[in-house]
Amino acid sequence: MYNWIRVLFSLLLSTDTVATHLPCRIRQPVLELSIYTLLRMAFIWQLVSLAIYLVGTLAIGAFLYDNFKSLISIIKALLEPYFQPQLPQSLLDKFGKWAVITGATDGIGKEYARELARQGLNLVLISRTKEKLIAVTNEIESEHKVKTKWIAVDFAKGREAYDQIERELAGIEVGILVNNVGRMYDYPETLELVPEDTIWDILTINIGAVTMLTRKIVPQMKSARRGAIVNIGSGSELQPMPNMAVYSATKKYVTFFTQALEQELAEFNVTVQLVMPMFVITKMNEYSNSVMRGGFLIPTARSFARSAVFTLGKTSMTTGFWTHGLQYFFMKLAPLHLRMLIGHQLTRRLRLEGLSQKKIT
Missing domain, CATH: 1.20.5 (Single alpha-helices involved in coiled-coils or other helix-helix interfaces)
Known part of the structure; x- marks a missing residue:
């Protein structure tokens, strides 16, 4: 043995x-x-x-x-x-004479409108506040020789907003639709402390607006066999974001919705683009002094919009700005769980900034 x-x-x-x-x-x-x-x-x-x-x-x-x-x-x-x-080279030649931009009176939406006007497109500006719409319309018309129209609606009201938009857009052949309107928390916060009205607004605006307004405009683009739909998502869709749970979840919806729609409309020669910015200096981020200071990784809304509009018609998915692309690349190297932990640490810090701002005001 x-x-x-x-x-x-x-x-x-x-x-x-x-x-x-x-x-x-x-x-x-x-x-x-x-x-x-x-x-x-x-x-x-x-x-x-x-x-x-x-x-x-x-x-x-x-x-x-x-x-x-x-x-x-x-x-x-x-x-x-x-x-x-x-091949047609300009956005006007590729997609048509009119662009519709939602959330057009501030931040990225306003700068998208200015950039599209600079390239010769007529504009329909959609936002909630009539006074701001008039001011932005006058500003753009004084800078660029384009036609403009504004529609004052509150997307938080749901279905009635789209009926009004449909009536106002009658007779306008929309070449580009920029679904920019969105709602974020007042500052990052745990779910049970976010007001219910805020949560309903985030769900209704971030999911409802991009879906229903696209549905209203898609038929004419398919009929014309040209057009572009730009959906402004967010880099927060890259991982679940504690303290911004509802917001980041709605932006993941925008990602999946846009990618599915791109395949649906490809045979009709309709471009569908997903834009996923990281932090940009906009009113949405006013709760954070560190974000509003800007820097190498945080561009102004104007810089971002110029860069993002440049990609329209060239790529179906983009972060919109080159430094955001770098951030996205390196973040994706990490496993999802690690990205979520890093995101949690970030939103905890931003939450403290938001609470500090709230006490001051």
Whole structure:
């Protein structure tokens, strides 16, 4: 019994050692058996190594594709005029004369409107406050020779807002729709401390507006076989965001909705673009002095909008601004759970800033 234990142990060492512990009449079969076992183990290890290599290669390839397809699409679009000069080049030529922008009196929405007007598009500005709409309309008309129209509606009121918009847009062929309107918490906060009215507004505006207004305008774009729908999402969709749970969840909805709609409308030559900004200096972030100071990673609304409009018609998904693209790339290197923990630490700090601001006011 002891000798056989020694033999089995020697299999793990070398075939030469096996031979020294066996009688001559059984040495050759055992040697053959050990070589067969070693070859089989080597073959299995090669298969495992190959499987790991393939999975790793596919994972890296998918990651790189996901992060660089937007850049590649932009480069492709910039080179197209040299190879296909007959294609329409301006946004007006590609999509039509009129652009509709929601949430158009502040921040990103206002700057989108100014940038589109600079490129020659007529505008329909939609927002809640009549006085602000008139002021922005006058400002844009004084800067650019375009037609403008404004519609004062409160998206928080739900269905009645879209009936009014539909009536006001009658006779206007919409070439570009920018679904920018959105609602955030007054500052990051735990769910039970957020007012119910605020939560209802976030759900109604962030999900309802992008869905229902798109539904109203899509039929004419499909009929014209051209048009662009731009949905302004958020980098907060990259992971669940504690203390901004409802907001980040609604922005994940915007991501999935936009990507699905892109496939639905591709055959009708209608462009659908998802824009996912990180922090931008806007009224939405006024609760945080650190965000409102701006910096390398936090652009002004005007800088962001100019960059984001430049990508329209060139890529279906973008962060809109190059430093935001860098942030997105490095964040996605981390596992989801780690991103969520980092996000939680960030919103805790921003919550304290918001509470501090609230006490001051």
